[in-house]
Amino acid sequence: NPVQVFDDTGGFGFQSATVTIDIGGCTATDFINITWVPFDVPEVVSDMTICQNSVVQLAEQIESLSTTYQWTPEEGLLPSAQVSGPFAMPDQTTTYTLVSTAGTGDTACKDTASVTLTVLPADIDIDQGDTTFICLGETATLTNTHTPNALDIMWSPSEFLTVISPEEVEVTPPASQYYYATIETADCVVTDSIWVQVDSLPDLSIMADPMKPSYCEGEEVLLSSPTYEPAHFSAIEHFWDPNGPGAQTPDSFLNMVIIALEDFTYIRTTTVNACTSVDSIFIKVTPVTSISVVPSDTTVCPGDQVQLTIEGPAELTEFMWMPPDGLSCTDCREPIATAQQSVTYQVEAEFEGCPVGASATINVPSQFFSYTGPTVVCPGTTVLLNSIFLPGAIYNWTSSNGSVNTTEPQPSTTLNETTTFNLTASLGECTFETSFTIEVLEDFTVSVEQPGTSCPGDAVTLSAVADPSSPNINYSWTNATTGQMVTGNPVTVNPVETATWTLTATDACFTNTVDVVVEVAPQFGVTVSPAQDNVIAGTPSTFTASATTAGIDFVWQEIPGGAQVGTGPSITVTNCESQQYQVTGTDFNGCTQTAFAEQIVSDAFSVGTPILLAQNGDTIVFSDPLMGVDSAIYEGEQVEMVVEVTPPISGATYIWVVNGDTITTTQDPSSGLLFLPEVSFDINSFFEVIVVGPSGCDDRGVLEHFILNNPVEAPNVFTPNNDQKNDKFALVSLRPVEILDFRVWNRWGKLVYDNKDGQGFWDGTINGKPAASDVYVFSITYQIPGSNNPMKPLRGDLTLLR
Structure with missing residues (x-):
């Protein structure tokens, strides 16, 4: 078939085809490539009726790489007219047409679609736009324009809103918010909105730092306002009046630094959108003034007085003159200066709080x-009497001995005796007078007081006397035997043997010497035998002292403490503890030497830790109620204390002590049964035994154990009248108790109750009948469970009342 149909059912988008014709054995072949282009056509919305200002998406949105789109008319389409599904908001009825195209040329694919939007007129616009600004507390007027006319307009929200007319309202919101104006037709509800931005201003009062009534010309001043959080006033702007003199910082800052130049009111305008604040501060400036001192430059003689006067405004205060030397006052306006040498005085003062200054110079001849x-x-020394010369001055020199009488400015003289020199000099009107003395030394003699005999090493004072005396004499002492030298007068030396000391006394002109013999008593030594004696406590020791020189007296003392224990060469001592002794030997010169001896004492016996035994002989172990150890003993309980002494001794005395109080004394290592002392509360107690041997020496042992407060008491009255109050006579205890014996007798000694019923209390009956009101006697023996022994029996009088 010469016609062939191809499709892209496989979805590959591309095919190649070959066609061949065979005619009489001849063939012809041709090729074709077929490309399928995607054609993405959107679905357009149906025609519709909309309210004015309504937004409609005209078609579905498709993201296509092969298809292009073009809408007409293009006006008002967003984001553009070249997308598949733009948004339209027409003010009047409009038909929109879409042409979709894929491919190019004659083979391009095209599709056309349209939609008609019928617009119902209904529109409202708030005239003030999308945003308006007010300052906190101010009112904004909002108006609107709408179509069609004669429609009701609803403003919202109603808070802080006052309706003037349908087209005008006033709003005073305390914070920024939206307001809405809405109209409603049979088919449409249209709303427009406006954001009312409410702003405020921080505290913008201006202060000057430093704060003063007026400022000195040239003084730096900070004009500042309280700081605020910038985030709370993001749109705030400041503007200082640019005409302010002396501004040192930009005019857009909150604060400004100025140099005070003249009186001026500084103004700053601050805005935050609709809020405006104009703040100002007046700076009063004191102009720079000048002062001077009269006379400003003058010449006077040394010691002359000059009246200094400040010339300037009468309002000057706070005067201060420097240097203060020679001034009658340093804080006044007109001081009197007395100058001994040339000086320049500086003065500072204040004029209306501003510093001013001046100076004056007083010239004084050299x-x-x-x-x-x-x-x-x-003697014979030549001196120059004046080391300086003042040109033009007239000099006149005299002396006390007549050796000098001259007008030379700088005379010299040779001295052989102490002389006073007088000078009178003048220069113009200035006159100078002085006198001074030069001492000429005289030769002197020196003597030394002979010291007495001293002990070896003792301090000896050597003292010399010069005639005539003079503070200018130097003294040097030398030991002829050892070469030791000391200086001064007097001096202290510590000789160990007799020696001659030579004194050399020297002043600026003369030297004299003298010898003195310092007598030292002969050296001797003291020893003790034995120096140390090791004994058992209570055993005597004998110590004997000897000296290298005859005729020595001995004194024995304990160390430490210094208590004297004997005299003579020997002592015999007995101690329970080690003791050291010092023996001091003294010769006929009163010189002393010492030696030491020590008795080292070992204990004759040792005492172990005491043991507590119950009445049955069981050992009572350490108890601690806080740690839960249950081996309690109570006040009033009977226990026995025993102790082991190593080695055993006979004739010893045993003192048994509890908490510092002696309970009993025995002659054997047992206290026997004893009652524990009373305590006010549970207390860790100390059980101590002191063992005193036959020699009087002792040792001790200590045991710690808690003694518990006995909580048991017996009342002394009860009222068995069946009122459920105090009807029984029984022990009162915070702990359980076990009654071992409970008996009550009447005043004639007849037993009226013996606890045979095992109740542990008496109900006030005798053989089942009420006992008479009377005084009875009781005895109760009890034991606290967990304790080791029965308690001390409670006995006493009991009153029965009915």
Whole structure:
């Protein structure tokens, strides 16, 4: 068949075909390639009627790589007229046509579709746009334009809204929010909205730092307002009046730094959208003033007085003159200066709080005189009486001995005796007078007081006397035997043997010497035998002292403490503990030597830790109620204390102590049965035994054990009248108790109750009949479960009342 139909049922999008013709054995062949192009045609919406300002998507949205789309008319289609499904919002009835095309040329595929949107007129617009701005507390007027006319308009929300007319409302919201204007026709509801932005301003009051009534010209001042959180006022803007003099920072800052130049009111305008604040501050400036001191430059003689006066405004205050030397006052306006040398005075003051200053110079002629030589000299010394010369000055020198009488400015003289020199000098009107003395030393003699005999190593004071005395004499002492040298007067030395000391006394001109013999008593030594004795406690030791020199007296003392225990060469001592002794030997010169001895004492016996035994002989182990160990003993309980002494001794005394109180004393290592002392509360107690041997030496052992407070008491009155209150006589206890014996007697000694019923209480009856009101006697023996022994019996009087 010369006509063949091809399709793309396989979905490959491409096919190749070959056609061949055979005529009489001749063949012809041709080829063709067939490409199927995807043709994506969207489904267009049906014609519809819509409200004005309604949005309609004209067709489905297809993302196609092979098909192009073109809508007409193009006006108002979003995002464009070249997509398959644009959005339209027509103001009037409109027919939109879509042409879909796939491929090119004569073989291109095309499809045309259209949709008609019939628009019902209904529109409303708020005239103020999408956003309007107001300041907090202010009112915004909102108006609208709408079609068709004569329709009701609804404004919302109603809060903070006042309706003036359907077309106009006033709103005063406290915070930013949307307002809506809505019209409704038979078929359409149309709404427009506006965002009312409500802004506010922070505290913008302006303060000056420093805060003062006025500022000095040239003073730096900070004009500032309280800080605020920028995020709360994001649109805030500041603008300072650009005409403000002395501004140092940009005019757009909240704060401004200025240099005070003149009186001026600084103004800053701050806005946040519709909010505006104009703030200002007046800066009063005190102009720079000048002062001067009269006289500003003058020449006077040394010691003359000059009246200094400040010339300037009368309002000057806070005067301060420097340096203060020579001024009658330093905080006044007109001080008197007394100058001994040239000086420039500076003065500072305040004018309306601003500093001002000036200076004045007082010129004083240079020194007439200066003596720089020695004031103490040797005979024959030549000195220069004046080391300086003031040109033009007239000098007149005299002396106390007549050796000097000259007008030379700088005379020299040779001295052989102490002399006073007088000088009178003048220069113009200035006169200078002075006198000074130069001492000429005289030769002197020196002597030393002979010290008494001293003990070896004792301190000896050597003292010299010079005639005539002078503070300018230096003293040096030398030991002729050892070469030791010390300086000063007096001096202290510690000689160990007799020696000659030579004193050399020297001043600036003369030297004198003198010898002195320092007598030292002969050295001797003391020893003790034995130096150490090891004994058993209570055993005596004898110590004997000897000296290298005869005629020595001995004194024995305990160390430490110093208690004297004997005199003479020997002592015999007995101790329970180790003890050291010092023996001091003294010769006829009062010189002493010491030696030491020690008695080292070993214990004669040792005492172990006491053991507590119950009445049945069982050992009572350590108890701690806090740790839950159950071996309790109570106050009033009977126990026995025993102890082991190693080695066993006879003739010893055993003192048994509980909590510091002696309970009993025995002659054997057992206390026998004893009652534990009363305690006010459970207490960790100390059981101690002190063993005193026949020699009087003792040792001790200590045991810790809790003694528990006995909580059991017996009342002294009861009222068995069946009122359920105090009807029975029984023990009162916080712990369970076991009654071992419970008996009651009347005043004549007759037994009226013996607990044979095992009740552990008396109900106030005798043989089943009420007992008479009277006083009875009771005895109760009990034991607390967990304890080791019965408690001490409770006995006493009991009153029965009915």
